[in-house]
Amino acid sequence: MCGIVGYAxxxxxxxxxxxxxxxxxxxxxxxAGLAVRDGDKDFIVVKSKGRLKxxxxxxxxxxxxxxxxxxxxxxxxxxxxxxxxxxxxxxTEDGGLVGVHNGIVENYQELREKLIRKGYTFYSxxxxxxxxxxxxxxxxxxxxxxxxxxxxxxxxxxxxxxxxVMFRDHPGEIWVARKDSPMIVGTAPDGSYVASDVxxxxxxxxxxxxxxxxxxxxxxxxxxxxxxxDGERIEKxxxxxxxxxEAAEKGGFEHxxxxxxxxxxxxVRDTVHAAVRDGRIHMEDMGLSxxxxxxxxxxxxxxxxxxxxxxxxxxYVIEDLCRIPVRVELASEFRYRDPIxxxxxxxxxxxxxxxTADTLAAxxxxxxxxxxxxxxxxxxGSSIAREADHVFYTLAxxxxxxxxTKAYNTQLVAGYLLAVWFAKIRGLIDEAEERRLVxxxxxxxxxxxxxxxxxxxxxxxxxxxxxxxxxxxxGRGIDYAVSMEGSLKLKEISYIHSEAYAAGELxxxxxxxxxxxxxxxxxxxxxxxxxxxxxxxxxxKARGGYLMGLTTxxxxxxxxxxDFTVYIPKIDPHFTASLAVLPLQILAYYVSVAKGLDxxxxxxxxxxxxxx
Numbered sequence: 001m002c003g004i005v006g007y008a009x010x011x012x013x014x015x016x017x018x019x020x021x022x023x024x025x026x027x028x029x030x031x032a033g034l035a036v037r038d039g040d041k042d043f044i045v046v047k048s049k050g051r052l053k054x055x056x057x058x059x060x061x062x063x064x065x066x067x068x069x070x071x072x073x074x075x076x077x078x079x080x081x082x083x084x085x086x087x088x089x090x091x092t093e094d095g096g097l098v099g100v101h102n103g104i105v106e107n108y109q110e111l112r113e114k115l116i117r118k119g120y121t122f123y124s125x126x127x128x129x130x131x132x133x134x135x136x137x138x139x140x141x142x143x144x145x146x147x148x149x150x151x152x153x154x155x156x157x158x159x160x161x162x163x164x165v166m167f168r169d170h171p172g173e174i175w176v177a178r179k180d181s182p183m184i185v186g187t188a189p190d191g192s193y194v195a196s197d198v199x200x201x202x203x204x205x206x207x208x209x210x211x212x213x214x215x216x217x218x219x220x221x222x223x224x225x226x227x228x229x230d231g232e233r234i235e236k237x238x239x240x241x242x243x244x245x246e247a248a249e250k251g252g253f254e255h256x257x258x259x260x261x262x263x264x265x266x267x268v269r270d271t272v273h274a275a276v277r278d279g280r281i282h283m284e285d286m287g288l289s290x291x292x293x294x295x296x297x298x299x300x301x302x303x304x305x306x307x308x309x310x311x312x313x314x315x316y317v318i319e320d321l322c323r324i325p326v327r328v329e330l331a332s333e334f335r336y337r338d339p340i341x342x343x344x345x346x347x348x349x350x351x352x353x354x355x356t357a358d359t360l361a362a363x364x365x366x367x368x369x370x371x372x373x374x375x376x377x378x379x380x381g382s383s384i385a386r387e388a389d390h391v392f393y394t395l396a397x398x399x400x401x402x403x404x405t406k407a408y409n410t411q412l413v414a415g416y417l418l419a420v421w422f423a424k425i426r427g428l429i430d431e432a433e434e435r436r437l438v439x440x441x442x443x444x445x446x447x448x449x450x451x452x453x454x455x456x457x458x459x460x461x462x463x464x465x466x467x468x469x470x471x472x473x474x475g476r477g478i479d480y481a482v483s484m485e486g487s488l489k490l491k492e493i494s495y496i497h498s499e500a501y502a503a504g505e506l507x508x509x510x511x512x513x514x515x516x517x518x519x520x521x522x523x524x525x526x527x528x529x530x531x532x533x534x535x536x537x538x539x540x541k542a543r544g545g546y547l548m549g550l551t552t553x554x555x556x557x558x559x560x561x562x563d564f565t566v567y568i569p570k571i572d573p574h575f576t577a578s579l580a581v582l583p584l585q586i587l588a589y590y591v592s593v594a595k596g597l598d599x600x601x602x603x604x605x606x607x608x609x610x611x612x
Contacts, residue, residue: 002102004092004183004430005200005598006071006164006174008219009191013070014062018055019345020193020200021074023400025052025601030082034059035089035098036070040171043098047087068191068221069172071164073100081125090378092136093121096168099132103161103181111156131157135165146175147231150216154179154229158358174219178211182355182383185209185217185224187238192219197353199398205448206241210381213330227367239381257493257589258400262452264406266444270395271410272441273415281421288374288390293425296346299326302334302362303350306404306488307411310350312481313577314415320574323422331358334365341371349375350419352407354382354397361385376414379408401600403493405585406484409448414576416441419574441571444579447569451582458583461548461564462590468496468519472510473584474503474540475523476533482523482577486584493592493602503536516544521584524551524558525568525576530583537561550580557570 003024007016017034025032033047044065048054059065060558073088091098104113105547108127111134113143116122117473130548134156139149146167153163161178167175186193194217195201198208209224211217215234216227226234247253275283300316301311312326318326328340331349335358341347347366351359354377360408363384366373371454375388380398384392420437423429427598429437465471471490473483473519483500490498501510514520524533530551537547538561549562552570559565568579592599 004100004102004164004196006194008069008174013067017070017072018062018409021072022575023199025074031074031087032074033087033089036065036067038067038213046545049084060449071100084585086124086126090132097136099165101128101131101163104159106159119603146287150177154164172220177216183211191221192224207238209236221272257599258604260406265448266411267396267406267410269445271413275417280436286390290425295344295512299346301348302329302331309348310411313478316478317419317574321419323522331362334362341369345371347371347373351384352378354379354384409578455586458586462594466594471498472520473500476503476529477526478577479523482580489588514545518545520545521548524581
């Protein structure tokens with residue numbers, strides 16, 4: 001949450017910062033600001049409440065703010081309401097230090113009281129102002145320079161943060177530090193860059209360094225230096241980002257979300273082909289040995305949000321194909337409930353960004369207990385990718401819209417591939433069945449495209465129901481997992497109250513909520529459960545519900561029950577979630593558009609949840 005960008009080099013900094021913040025606005029859009037310095041002159045700080053366009057207007061697109069070194073920030077409010085006063089950057093009273101911050105300082109109240117006793121005053125409600133002034137306090141108290149001041153601050157602060165500051169006494173330099181919150185540093189012929197995420201600097205450089213936990217760096221025009229918490233100089237290897245810069249642009253679509261929905265056939269194909277050769281799965285490079293796979297006693301899938309729903313769908317597939325018990329855990333619950341783990345268990349961590357705070361904490365909990373951890377992530381070099389024992393990289397590319405679509409589907413594909421691979425190694429399927437299942441996976445992109453080609457029906461349906469106040473989704477088995485994700489997509493971008501229920505639970509209380517005309521969406525892609533789902537839908541219709549059915553081609557008898565039906569191509573039932581979720585993503589998108597909402601930046605949400 002929150003986005004940081006910084007630049008020190010030959011170019012005018014303000015336009016670079018504004019451009020970078022534009023690509024980070026999915027991380028926060030309550031307020032924004034920048035601080036720029038021209039040589040050894042005073043800092044120029046400009047802040048604004050609301051969307052980034054206000055900051056563009058206040059600075060005439062950056063033209064009125066001169067200087068070659070600066071930091072910028074786009075905020076998702078945690079401490080303090082969205083306001084110009086609470087917006088970053090924050091500066092000391094004497095103008096000696098200015099900084100921006102992503103994360104949460106858990107002991108900020110204690111630190112604030114300490115600083116007040118030392119003569120500091122505070123103008124904002126933020127923990128960031130406390131953090132900046134704590135750095136200033138240690139800098140003045142010990143007089144040993146930025147490295148010492150930052151290191152003492154990092155030891156004193158509890159919580160997670162990525163911090164970027166500029167010292168008046170060190171012109172042309174940006175000093176950064178991180179603990180648990182993401183931060184990358186980029187190098188280019190025209191200078192040095194720092195950002196919370198790759199898209200912010202992708203147009204300027206693809207050569208980046210990943211700052212490790214409890215590490216610091218100093219950026220200047222010609223040099224980037226890295227230090228550990230003890231202040232010792234350390235060396236880092238540069239990584240080349242393979243993403244195309246255009247991948248982070250809208251590409252002619254009105255919203256990133258629709259662009260990313262349309263990219264699903266490609267990214268699913270890329271993710272499948274990364275693990276498949278000659279019709280068989282080859283994931284030996286991941287480092288998980290066949291002996292380890294055969295010994296697995298229980299699998300724990302740990303994730304948050306949509307990734308948790310991926311885990312729910314994957315659970316059904318792994319248990320059916322591999323006969324391994326699977327528990328799906330919310331990361332925020334897993335870390336606090338003293339989980340029962342054994343050395344023969346496998347923990348699978350799922351996170352698009354690889355920086356999700358609760359998920360990262362769950363990973364560390366599992367590793368501390370000596371359990372093997374396999375991460376499914378989309379970002380190379382992310383914290384989860386670096387700390388896991390084994391990594392499966394999904395190839396979704398940059399995902400900008402807050403509501404995940406393409407990354408979700410590549411995570412599903414990762415789950416399918418792991419399930420088939422494990423089943424083959426454990427002797428539960430033979431080579432012929434492996435090839436059949438792989439062929440089904442390879443058919444996914446074309447079938448996803450077929451759904452996209454018929455999306456106008458969903459646009460029409462959305463135009464009829466965008467004013468609904470309540471929507472229910474029902475399903476059984478894998479379809480229940482799909483229903484959970486469909487419901488989340490609708491509520492997070494349209495603000496319609498929606499809930500997903502296991503269809504068999506309707507008569508245990510939920511059906512009392514069904515009223516005349518209420519929209520109920522039934523997902524029916526599992527042949528063994530089709531008739532039972534029809535019975536559940538009939539129960540709903542008898543109580544006045546309006547039914548939308550989502551099923552595979554050929555199940556035309558559903559039209560005797562459903563008022564509106566969406567069909568998806570047939571595929572092996574284990575893999576239907578990848579197809580079934582696509583119409584629900586499209587429906588949520590068109591409902592949000594019909595309501596005139598900001599699809600890519602829903603209220604109160606940010607893309608990467610890097611705070612607890």
